[in-house]
Amino acid sequence: xxxxxxxxxxxxxxxxxxxxxxxxxxxxxxxxxxxxxxxxxxxxxxxxxxxxxxxxxxxxxxxxxxxxxxxxxxxxxxxxxxxxxxxxxxxxxxxxxxxxxxxxxxxxxxxxxxxxxxxxxxxxxxxxxxxxxxxxxxxxxxxxxxxxxxxxxxxxxxxxxxxxxxxxxxxxxxxxxxxxxxxxxxxxxxxxxxxxxxxxxxxxxxxxxxxxxxxxxxxxxxxxxxxxxxxxxxxxxxxxxxxxxxxxxxxxxxxxxxxxxxxxxxxxxxxxxxxxxxxxxxxxxxxxxxxxxxxxxxxxxxxxxxxxxxxxxxxxxxxxxxxxxxxxxxxxxxxxxxxxxxxxxxxxxxxxxxxxxxxxxxxxxxxxxxxxxxxxxxxxxxxxxxxxxxxxxxxxxxxxxxxxxxxxxxxxxxxxxxxxxxxxxxxxxxxxxxxxxxxxxxxxxxxxxxxxxxxxxxxxxxxxxxxxxxxxxxxxxxxxxxxxxxxxxxxxxxxxxxxxxxxxxxxxxxxxxxxxxxxxxxxxxxxxxxxxxxxxxxxxxxxxxxxxxxxxxxxxxxxxxxxxxxxxxxxxxxxxxxxxxxxxxxxxxxxxxxxxxxxxxxxxxxxxxxxxxxxxxxxxxxxxxxxxxxxxxxxxxxxxxxxxxxxxxx
Numbered sequence: 123x124x125x126x127x128x129x130x131x132x133x134x135x136x137x138x139x140x141x142x143x144x145x146x147x148x149x150x151x152x153x154x155x156x157x158x159x160x161x162x163x164x165x166x167x168x169x170x171x172x173x174x175x176x177x178x179x180x181x182x183x184x185x186x187x188x189x190x191x192x193x194x195x196x197x198x199x200x201x202x203x204x205x206x207x208x209x210x211x212x213x214x215x216x217x218x219x220x221x222x223x224x225x226x227x228x229x230x231x232x233x234x235x236x237x238x239x240x241x242x243x244x245x246x247x248x249x250x251x252x253x254x255x256x257x258x259x260x261x262x263x264x265x266x267x268x269x270x271x272x273x274x275x276x277x278x279x280x281x282x283x284x285x286x287x288x289x290x291x292x293x294x295x296x297x298x299x300x301x302x303x304x305x306x307x308x309x310x311x312x313x314x315x316x317x318x319x320x321x322x323x324x325x326x327x328x329x330x331x332x333x334x335x336x337x338x339x340x341x342x343x344x345x346x347x348x349x350x351x352x353x354x355x356x357x358x359x360x361x362x363x364x365x366x367x368x369x370x371x372x373x374x375x376x377x378x379x380x381x382x383x384x385x386x387x388x389x390x391x392x393x394x395x396x397x398x399x400x401x402x403x404x405x406x407x408x409x410x411x412x413x414x415x416x417x418x419x420x421x422x423x424x425x426x427x428x429x430x431x432x433x434x435x436x437x438x439x440x441x442x443x444x445x446x447x448x449x450x451x452x453x454x455x456x457x458x459x460x461x462x463x464x465x466x467x468x469x470x471x472x473x474x475x476x477x478x479x480x481x482x483x484x485x486x487x488x489x490x491x492x493x494x495x496x497x498x499x500x501x502x503x504x505x506x507x508x509x510x511x512x513x514x515x516x517x518x519x520x521x522x523x524x525x526x527x528x529x530x531x532x533x534x535x536x537x538x539x540x541x542x543x544x545x546x547x548x549x550x551x552x553x554x555x556x557x558x559x560x561x562x563x564x565x566x567x568x569x570x571x572x573x574x575x576x577x578x579x580x581x582x583x584x585x586x587x588x589x590x591x592x593x594x595x596x597x598x599x600x601x602x603x604x605x606x607x608x609x610x611x612x613x614x615x616x617x618x619x620x621x622x623x624x625x626x627x628x629x630x631x632x633x634x635x636x637x638x639x640x641x642x643x644x645x646x647x648x649x650x651x652x653x654x655x656x657x658x659x660x661x662x663x664x665x666x667x668x669x670x671x672x673x674x675x676x677x678x679x680x681x682x683x684x685x686x687x688x689x690x691x692x693x694x695x696x697x698x699x700x701x702x703x704x705x706x707x708x709x710x711x712x713x714x715x716x717x718x719x720x721x722x723x724x725x726x727x728x729x730x731x732x733x734x735x736x737x738x739x740x741x742x743x744x745x746x747x748x749x750x751x752x753x754x755x756x757x758x759x760x761x762x763x764x765x766x767x768x769x770x771x772x
Contacts, residue, residue, distance in 0.1 A: 146243040149229070152236055154179050154197050166245040168215030179241065182212045184219070200226040201236055209246065221250040274371040277357070280364055282307050282325055294373050296343030307369065310340045312347070328354040328367060337374060349378040418446050451735055468595075469623035470506045473537055473548050473615075474498040480513055484520055484535070491530030492523075500537035503548050504622065505615040507595045512613075515588040519552040519611040522585065526556030526609060539617075546617040547597065553610040559603040588613060634742055635749075638662045641680070643673040643687035643699060653686070656738055670694025674702060682710060684745065689716035689731075700729045711752040713744055 146163030148156055155178050159171040167174075167182065180193035187193070187210065200206040205227055212222040224243045231237055274291035276284055283306050287299040295302075295310060308321035315321070315338065328334040333355055340350040351374040357366045421439040425431065431439075477498060485494050516535065523533050532555045540547040585601070588611065592599040596616045603609040640662045644650035650666055657664045665680055667673035669691055677685070685703050689696035700712040717734035730751070732744040 144244065146241070148241050150179055150197075150226075150239040150241055152238055154193060154239070157238060163243070166214070166220065167212075167243075173215075182222075182243075184211050184213055187211075196224075196226050197239065200239055201228050204228060209250075212243070220245050221247045272372065274369070276369055278307055278325075278354075278367040278369055280366055282321060282367075285366065291371070294342075294348070294371065295340075301343075310350075310371075312339055312341055315339075324352075324354055325367065328356050329364070332356065337378075340371070348373050349375040351377075415450075418443050418450075421446075447735070468506050468508055470504055470618050470620045471509050471512075472622060473503040473505055473512075473550060474500060476509060476512065477516065477535060477537065477550070480516065481535075484517065487517070488520060488524050488533065492527060493530075493532045495532065495534045497534060497536035500539050500548050502539070502546075502617060503537055504618045504620070505548050505595070506618040506620060507615060508591075511587075511591045511594075515591045515613055516550065516552065518585070518587055519613075522611070523552055523554035523556060523609065526554055526558075531555040531608075540614060547614050548617050550613040550615070551610055552612075553608065555608045558605040558607050558609055559601075560605055585611070634660055634662065634745060636661050638684070638745070639665070639680075639682045640745075641665050641667065641673060641676060641682040641685045643667045643670065643685065643691070643696070645669055645688060645691040649688075656741060657686075660738060660742055670696075670699040670702070673699060674706070677703065677707060677710070684748065685710060685712045686745075687712065687714055689714050697729065711748050713748050 144162055145160075146167055147160045148163050149158045151157050155176055156174050159169070159174055163174075164170055178193075180188055183193050192210075196206045196208070205225070207223075207225045209221065209223050211219045212224075213219055222243050223246045224241065227240045227242075228236055229238045229240055272290060273288075274294045275288045276291050277286050279285055284303050287297070287302055291302075292298055306321075308316055311321055320338075324334045333353065335353050337349065337351050339347045340352075341347060351372045353370045355368045356364060357368055359365050421442045425436065425439050428435075477496065481494075481496055488494055520533065520535070527533070534551075534553045536551050536553070538549045538551070540549045585599075589599045592613050592615065597614045600612040600614065601609065602612075638661070640657050642650065642653055642657065642664055644653060644666070645668055647668075650668070654664050654666055665676055665682060667676055670687075670693060673685065673687065676682075685700070687696040687699055694702075696714045696716075700714060703710055703712050711730075713730050713732060715732045715734055715736065730744065730748045732741065736744075
């Protein structure tokens with residue numbers, strides 16, 4: 123038997139009551155006077171047993187409750203119903219209040235006679251304070267949400283039905299809470315979005331990614347649209363269960379309108395800048411072309427007015443016309459390349475060899491005031507580039523250098539090897555001793571159309587062409603400059619391990635078979651006359667047509683070996699004509715000519731293309747290549763006057 127078991131039951135019960143300190147446990151007589159008092163009652167009511175026993179329990183009630191006879195009503199209810207339970211303010215000995223949870227039970231004799239009451243009270247002040255704080259917080263949050271009018275803030279259940287609705291939602295969307303709670307949120311979407319499953323996708327995305335956010339058109343109650351900024355977040359309970367979604371929507375229509383207006387203004391500004399750049403470009407091109415045409419027109423006029431010039435003088439002027447025409451062609455190609463209308467023709471070259479050969483042209487172009495030096499020290503200087511664009515880039519940099527040295531100076535074109543991240547490059551640097559550039563100019567050096575020269579003194583394409591060429595070749599361009607100390611333009615190109623490309627002389631035999639019958643189709647009379655003379659000078663028999671319809675009529679009656687046609691013509695184009703020829707005379711090959719871009723036209727048609735302007739050698743090589751290609755595709759059919767002789771000669 124334990125020590126507790128040895129104690130009489132009544133004493134054990136008393137020990138139990140006296141050990142409870144979190145509850146006030148005491149007895150009242152029938153009239154409500156305190157009969158017993160435990161340590162728990164003393165702890166939070168403040169009275170010792172000798173102070174309170176015999177006193178009426180009503181002293182624990184507030185004055186308001188005593189005035190309302192709450193103590194007497196508690197006794198009567200407990201006696202009548204067998205229990206009275208309530209929560210309310212009670213008063214300690216020191217007059218302070220605490221929030222009490224009280225239970226009052228009647229105590230009866232075996233015969234049912236009321237002997238008194240058992241009273242249990244607990245101090246729940248801390249719990250009530252917490253509950254009140256939570257309640258107050260929820261109320262403040264509700265007031266906050268309800269007070270927000272610039273945002274629609276509401277909740278959805280897991281299926282997307284609306285469970286609450288704030289005043290901002292009513293203002294923005296037009297529905298009152300009574301109208302919309304319980305409805306599915308998809309009614310705010312446009313018909314197209316609903317048909318595309320956007321509402322369901324929004325909820326799935328929010329669950330999968332933790333948030334759904336976007337901007338889109340939404341529909342108000344009156345059917346009008348507004349541009350909405352939307353955020354949907356999933357809501358989970360304390361156990362991690364998904365209970366719904368929080369949805370926040372803002373009317374961003376004015377913001378979108380402002381953005382749209384800004385975009386329109388930006389586009390208008392861009393268009394204005396384009397027009398300004400076009401004006402600057404036109405002025406620069408006009409200046410450059412006027413210079414070129416002055417040489418061509420002057421030399422041609424001089425030859426016409428002085429027919430008895432010596433052979434040397436005549437050759438000099440003719441050479442000037444030819445060289446100036448080359449420069450005009452180079453300028454056109456540069457513009458086409460800048461406008462992405464001229465495709466590159468990559469070949470593997472040795473930069474040192476190419477620059478060494480180009481040096482004589484550069485030296486003559488730069489003039490005697492410039493001390494021109496070559497330092498070609500790069501080892502394994504093979505690169506794969508469009509050689510014409512490379513020469514144009516070097517020439518542009520050299521001419522800019524010359525212009526930066528108005529009183530003369532030193533220009534060094536050098537090559538060197540460069541290694542970066544296990545990749546090998548060849549650097550071409552053009553260094554001058556000229557004026558140099560300030561930082562503000564240097565930052566814009568590669569911008570298209572940007573130039574520091576006088577109006578009409580340049581196109582502004584020089585450095586931008588260098589930059590574009592280098593980038594297109596897989597490299598880059600750099601500019602280093604300091605005012606008063608000169609400028610270095612570097613073209614950095616990836617080194618190639620491929621074999622050097624063969625020259626035209628090595629790869630193409632350009633001898634034409636004698637008496638080749640050519641149907642020439644050209645709508646421009648001057649160009650047609652020039653082409654006729656060129657073909658006859660090459661030993662061809664020429665039949666001319668001014669357009670596609672004339673050419674087809676001639677083709678039906680006159681035997682020809684090839685058709686040589688312009689691409690851009692009124693009515694039937696050269697490409698359409700070539701397709702007709704293929705249908706009617708499959709054994710007659712077609713060569714097209716265009717001033718737009720031979721490479722671009724090639725990419726859009728299956729026919730051979732010769733770019734304008736062309737020289738006798740260019741035309742001869744193109745015809746020979748065409749005949750060879752045609753012969754390889756099919757055996758000679760004998761449809762043309764020289765079906766067999768072409769095969770024999772080529």
